[in-house]
Amino acid sequence: MTLLELDRVAAHYGPVQALREVSLTVSEGEIVAVLGANGAGKTTTLRAISGTVSRSGTIELDGKPLRGGPEAAARAGIAHVPEGRGTFVDLTVTENLKLGAYTRRDREVKRDLERIASYFPWMAERGGQRAGTLSGGEQQMLALGRALMSRPRLLLLDEPSLGLAPMVVREFFRTVRELNEKEGLTVLVVEQDARIALSVSSRAYVLEVGRVALSGPSSELRANEAVRRSYLGY
Amino acid sequence: MSPRAQRIVGFVAFGALVVVVVVLPTLVSDFKAQQYAYVGIYLIALLGLNILTGYTGQISLGHGAFMAIGGYTTAILMVGNEQFGGPIAGGMRDVWTLPFAALVAGLVGLLFGLPALRLSGLYLALATFAIAVAFPSAVKRFAEFSGGGQGINLFGTEQLTGSSAQRVEILGFTLSYNDWLYALSWSVALPAFVVAWLIVRGRTGRALRAVRDSETAAVSSGVSLARYKTLAFGVSAAYAGLAGGLFAIANTFVNPDTFPIALSIFLLIGIVVGGLGGLSGLVFGAIFVYFLPLWAQGEDLGSILPDRVIEETTKPGGPAIVYGVVLILLMFLIPNGVSGLFRRVGAFLARRR
Amino acid sequence: MLGAFDTAYFAQQVVSGLASGGVYALLALALVIIHRSTGVINFAQGEMATFSAYICWALVTSHGWSYWPALVATLVLSFVGGVGIHRVVIRPVERGSVLRIVIVTIGLLIAINGFIIWQWSGEPQQLQSPFGTDIVTIGDVAVSEHDIGTIAVALGIVVLLWLFFQFTKVGLALRATAVNPEEARLVGVRVTWMLALGWGLAATLGAVAGVLTAPIVGLDPNMMVAVLIYAFAAAVLGGIDSPAGAVVGGLLLGLMLNMLTFFSQYRAFDWFSEELRLPIALLIILVVLLVRPSGLFGHAHVKRV
Numbered sequence: 001m002t003l004l005e006l007d008r009v010a011a012h013y014g015p016v017q018a019l020r021e022v023s024l025t026v027s028e029g030e031i032v033a034v035l036g037a038n039g040a041g042k043t044t045t046l047r048a049i050s051g052t053v054s055r056s057g058t059i060e061l062d063g064k065p066l067r068g069g070p071e072a073a074a075r076a077g078i079a080h081v082p083e084g085r086g087t088f089v090d091l092t093v094t095e096n097l098k099l100g101a102y103t104r105r106d107r108e109v110k111r112d113l114e115r116i117a118s119y120f121p122w123m124a125e126r127g128g129q130r131a132g133t134l135s136g137g138e139q140q141m142l143a144l145g146r147a148l149m150s151r152p153r154l155l156l157l158d159e160p161s162l163g164l165a166p167m168v169v170r171e172f173f174r175t176v177r178e179l180n181e182k183e184g185l186t187v188l189v190v191e192q193d194a195r196i197a198l199s200v201s202s203r204a205y206v207l208e209v210g211r212v213a214l215s216g217p218s219s220e221l222r223a224n225e226a227v228r229r230s231y232l233g234y
Numbered sequence: 235m236s237p238r239a240q241r242i243v244g245f246v247a248f249g250a251l252v253v254v255v256v257v258l259p260t261l262v263s264d265f266k267a268q269q270y271a272y273v274g275i276y277l278i279a280l281l282g283l284n285i286l287t288g289y290t291g292q293i294s295l296g297h298g299a300f301m302a303i304g305g306y307t308t309a310i311l312m313v314g315n316e317q318f319g320g321p322i323a324g325g326m327r328d329v330w331t332l333p334f335a336a337l338v339a340g341l342v343g344l345l346f347g348l349p350a351l352r353l354s355g356l357y358l359a360l361a362t363f364a365i366a367v368a369f370p371s372a373v374k375r376f377a378e379f380s381g382g383g384q385g386i387n388l389f390g391t392e393q394l395t396g397s398s399a400q401r402v403e404i405l406g407f408t409l410s411y412n413d414w415l416y417a418l419s420w421s422v423a424l425p426a427f428v429v430a431w432l433i434v435r436g437r438t439g440r441a442l443r444a445v446r447d448s449e450t451a452a453v454s455s456g457v458s459l460a461r462y463k464t465l466a467f468g469v470s471a472a473y474a475g476l477a478g479g480l481f482a483i484a485n486t487f488v489n490p491d492t493f494p495i496a497l498s499i500f501l502l503i504g505i506v507v508g509g510l511g512g513l514s515g516l517v518f519g520a521i522f523v524y525f526l527p528l529w530a531q532g533e534d535l536g537s538i539l540p541d542r543v544i545e546e547t548t549k550p551g552g553p554a555i556v557y558g559v560v561l562i563l564l565m566f567l568i569p570n571g572v573s574g575l576f577r578r579v580g581a582f583l584a585r586r587r
Numbered sequence: 588m589l590g591a592f593d594t595a596y597f598a599q600q601v602v603s604g605l606a607s608g609g610v611y612a613l614l615a616l617a618l619v620i621i622h623r624s625t626g627v628i629n630f631a632q633g634e635m636a637t638f639s640a641y642i643c644w645a646l647v648t649s650h651g652w653s654y655w656p657a658l659v660a661t662l663v664l665s666f667v668g669g670v671g672i673h674r675v676v677i678r679p680v681e682r683g684s685v686l687r688i689v690i691v692t693i694g695l696l697i698a699i700n701g702f703i704i705w706q707w708s709g710e711p712q713q714l715q716s717p718f719g720t721d722i723v724t725i726g727d728v729a730v731s732e733h734d735i736g737t738i739a740v741a742l743g744i745v746v747l748l749w750l751f752f753q754f755t756k757v758g759l760a761l762r763a764t765a766v767n768p769e770e771a772r773l774v775g776v777r778v779t780w781m782l783a784l785g786w787g788l789a790a791t792l793g794a795v796a797g798v799l800t801a802p803i804v805g806l807d808p809n810m811m812v813a814v815l816i817y818a819f820a821a822a823v824l825g826g827i828d829s830p831a832g833a834v835v836g837g838l839l840l841g842l843m844l845n846m847l848t849f850f851s852q853y854r855a856f857d858w859f860s861e862e863l864r865l866p867i868a869l870l871i872i873l874v875v876l877l878v879r880p881s882g883l884f885g886h887a888h889v890k891r892v
Contacts, residue, residue, distance in 0.1 A: 050773060052769070052772070052773070069772065070772040070773050070775075071772055071775050071776065071777050071778070074772075074773060074774055074775030075775050079774075080773045082769075082770070082773065086767075086770050086773070087770075088762075088763050088766045088767055088770060088771075089766065089767075090762075090766045091759075091762060091763065091766060095759055095762075095763075098756075098759060099759060099760070099763050099771075099774050099776075100774060102756070102759075102760060102774050102775050102776055103774070103775035146774070150774065150775070287686070293686070349873075349877055352876075352877055352880045353876060353877075353880055354880075356622075356628060356823060356827050357823055357827075357876055357880060357881070357882070359628070360819060360820060360823045360869075360872070360873075360876070361873055361876065363816075363819075363869075364866070364869035364870065364872070364873055367816070367865055367866055367869055368865075368866035368869060368870065371862055371863055371865075371866045372866070374862070375863075499693060502686070502689075502690070502693075503690055503693060506686050506687060506689075506690045507690075510684060510686060549705055550704050550705065550708065550709060551700075551701040551702060551703065551704030551705030551706070551709075552701065552705055553701065554697050554698065554700055554701025554702075554704070554705075555698050555701035555702055555705060556701075557694075557697050557698070557701070558694045558695060558696070558697035558698025558699070558700075558701060559694070559698055560694075561690065561691075561693070561694035561697065562676055562691050562694040562695065562698070565680055565687050565690055565691050565694070566679050566680065569680070569683050569687060570684075
């Protein structure tokens with residue numbers, strides 16, 4: 001069942017057109033990757049979905065149009081982990097996690113803190129530590145944990161591999177995969193590292209100058225000559 | 235607009251300013267000439283503050299104190315402080331004290347700029363503010379040097395009552411006192427404007443802006459932070475000192491209340507209204523700072539506004555309400571000050587062509 | 588004169604120093620809350636506090652309210668007024684240079700001051716103290732009830748605020764907004780309302796400072812000018828983004844000023860006069876800042892290229 005649908009979405013920063021026309025869908029329980037060179041509009045696509053950039057065209061979540069800014073998107077069940085971690089550096093690990101559950105009104109936040117701790121035991125042990133003192137990889141994990149705290153319908157990941165050691169990147173994506181398999185988490189991930197993105201995702205889109213140039217199952221794209229040459233580098 | 239076109243527009247605008255300045259005294263009353271003399275004085279102070287705050291990004295809440303230093307330098311050099319028990323005989327003619335006013339204030343500014351290197355943002359704002367707050371107390375404390383609370387009369391007589399009580403002879407001309415003030419203040423302000431333009435235009439200006447936009451980046455591109463920040467402080471204080479000296483002459487009198495803390499705040503208002511990091515708008519910033527308090531009291535506007543409005547706004551407190559509201563509205567309407575407005579109009583015209 | 592060390596007089600000076608320091612701390616907290624959310628020093632903070640004190644006074648004298656309901660109404664009105672000021676005059680200029688917002692707060696300062704004079708005239712008025720102004724003697728130390736009450740209120744508010752920021756969801760959201768507004772938006776925090784809430788809180792804190800100051804110095808349009816300067820100095824001394832720093836800075840400053848008064852009885856300090864209180868306090872703070880450029884409790888910002 002289709003969870004997210006973008007229909008001819010365009011977006012611009014002031015006079016600069018960053019997205020020309022992007023249409024894509026994400027089904028429930030899927031991991032979908034968005035690939036492309038720098039400036040192709042990958043990040044902007046995510047920002048358009050979470051409402052942090054002014055956009056046109058229609059974006060529907062569960063068949064209902066998404067309107068308004070990032071607050072509204074968060075309330076509709078979209079968790080956006082922006083590029084460059086994006087944790088609250090002056091707040092503690094636990095406070096960061098609690099903020100993830102900000103939009104929720106139920107009383108199960110505590111149980112979810114335990115659930116997160118089952119994936120990332122260190123977050124419980126070092127709950128009082130300031131997020132700014134964590135390593136880059138830990139901050140990325142914390143950002144992921146925080147996103148999970150909102151029990152998102154859809155998780156948006158923006159360049160999670162940026163600036164992290166290859167081993168940490170593999171660990172991160174392994175966790176994302178595990179969450180997808182165990183809990184049916186739906187993920188839309190933007191990634192420079194096409195190899196790893198194509199290996200975790202079931203489908204992928206390739207953006208070029210603000211348009212979808214190519215799309216299909218990840219396994220097919222991996223075999224695609226052009227993709228291989230431009231993004232996989234062999 | 236191309237830089238060349240910009241420069242041409244700049245020259246034309248400056249030429250127009252010179253023409254207006256020259257012609258104005260023949261059009262207005264003697265009393266108005268004195269008011270426009272003050273506008274010129276404020277302009278000088280604003281030029282200096284804008285070099286520091288607008289171009290270099292360092293907020294000063296104490297520029298009134300640098301003006302005060304200039305004002306006292308002028309007063310003491312003219313009258314001397316032997317009468318209070320100080321060491322200086324005085325006797326200098328008013329005009330010749332002005333370079334010293336600039337020099338002394340500039341030196342104090344340089345000295346202050348050194349410790350200020352360690353501070354930035356609000357911490358620097360508080361430090362400069364402290365100077366403005368401490369200055370009147372220092373004046374009273376060192377009364378044998380400064381005349382203390384009773385102040386110094388620059389011309390030895392009782393305070394002039396504003397009108398053309400005295401006539402001034404200079405270069406073979408005889409002018410009314412107010413016309414003389416006008417001529418003096420603007421013949422200092424216009425060259426000061428040109429000098430400021432020369433400073434911010436070239437290499438130095440680029441270095442200053444680099445300091446403002448990113449200190450770390452400025453350092454890594456070879457700009458000596460310490461040198462330029464201190465320099466900006468010195469130049470800016472020298473401008474303030476020059477303005478202060480002129481202010482003392484125009485006021486004919488200095489005492490600790492001549493340069494109140496509010497003056498520093500008004501200067502800040504002037505550069506923001508004029509436009510941070512621009513020079514052309516500062517003329518309007520100066521007009522605004524000098525005239526808005528008067529306009530808010532209904533002066534000059536009596537024939538334009540209905541009596542009822544004038545009646546309400548001239549009640550005690552009324553002018554302040556008007557002033558505050560106008561200031562806020564201006565910030566809404568011209569976010570980048572008058573200079574920003576000019577740039578917008580310029581860009582619009584350039585696109586139309 | 589070189590008398591023996593007068594312990595009772597010393598203790599009195601400590602108590603009254605802490606009382607005025609408590610007021611500085613409250614106003615400094617207000618400045619810090621606004622600085623953390625909006626990034627500026629609110630120059631109008633003092634006039635807003637004065638205005639609140641006038642409202643309380645007007646409710647009591649012109650409308651026949653008794654003191655406590657009037658006080659509660661004042662606090663509520665101040666909160667609403669703070670939120671309103673943010674929505675109406677600050678929000679339109681929020682995305683601009685910091686100096687532009689600063690000038691708007693200066694405009695507010697001038698306008699509010701004018702309005703007070705326009706509405707209630709500049710004549711000094713008398714506002715009663717919530718605690719009475721009797722002197723009580725503890726041991727051989729004579730202190731006023733108002734001072735004791737002020738210290739208690741200041742400490743109580745500090746504790747309440749700390750609990751609010753540390754243990755409530757809204758408090759956490761407010762802190763998150765101060766750390767990173769973009770990010771806060773992404774987790775669903777309605778940031779503009781958080782900023783407005785910050786202004787409301789600051790206005791309420793100011794109101795408390797105002798009604799505590801008026802009984803001492805007399806209610807007049809400029810009564811908070813000096814207090815605001817002290818609060819600014821206290822906030823900077825503590826580290827402009829640190830609420831704990833604001834409180835410590837305020838109390839330290841209050842103590843320091845009264846210690847100057849105390850020691851002025853000794854010959855070594857006889858040059859000290861009331862007039863020099865402010866300049867000396869500022870000079871001491873300057874020296875502290877030269878040693879610790881981001882205040883006592885502020886942490887140095889990491890610079891990135």
